[in-house]
Amino acid sequence: MLNLVTNPVGAFLxxxxxxxERDWRRELDRRxxxxxxxxxxxxxxxxxxxxxxxxxxxxxxAYLSRLVQAFNPSAAAGVMCRNTLSVGWDGRLYxxxxxxxxxxxxxxxxxxxxxxxxxxxxxxxxxxxxxxxxGCTAGAGSSCxxxxxxxx
Numbered sequence: 001m002l003n004l005v006t007n008p009v010g011a012f013l014x015x016x017x018x019x020x021e022r023d024w025r026r027e028l029d030r031r032x033x034x035x036x037x038x039x040x041x042x043x044x045x046x047x048x049x050x051x052x053x054x055x056x057x058x059x060x061x062a063y064l065s066r067l068v069q070a071f072n073p074s075a076a077a078g079v080m081c082r083n084t085l086s087v088g089w090d091g092r093l094y095x096x097x098x099x100x101x102x103x104x105x106x107x108x109x110x111x112x113x114x115x116x117x118x119x120x121x122x123x124x125x126x127x128x129x130x131x132x133x134x135g136c137t138a139g140a141g142s143s144c145x146x147x148x149x150x151x152x
Contacts, residue, residue, distance in 0.1 A: 014142070071138060079142075
């Protein structure tokens with residue numbers, strides 16, 4: 001099984017996943033004889049190095065505005081933080097990989113360490129949000145499995 005992940009180079013949303021998969025499948029096979037199972041598109045999150053890149057170019061506000069304007073409630077329904085936790089090397093719990101990068105633990109009313117795991121309490125938790133969350137809910141959405149809905 002070979003699955004590929006791609007994100008756009010720049011301050012814009014990824015292309016439609018199905019169309020990108022078709023193009024990548026054709027070109028990788030034609031150019032290199034590479035065949036794969038799935039291509040997942042993900043959105044560049046305005047955190048870490050990409051945030052620094054945006055800030056260096058004065059594009060932070062424009063990119064965040066693009067993400068906010070592209071908010072898609074249907075995409076929000078499929079984001080990873082709704083049904084998956086990220087566990088740090090030290091057992092601390094996060095709503096998603098991006099919150100982990102930002103050291104933003106799960107809600108303080110829920111268990112914050114894997115040793116204290118309580119499924120019901122974690123299911124009832126309030127998901128910790130930030131501006132970066134608009135990256136997962138913009139357009140066709142973005143999660144570990146790529147787009148969360150068909151292209152909008």
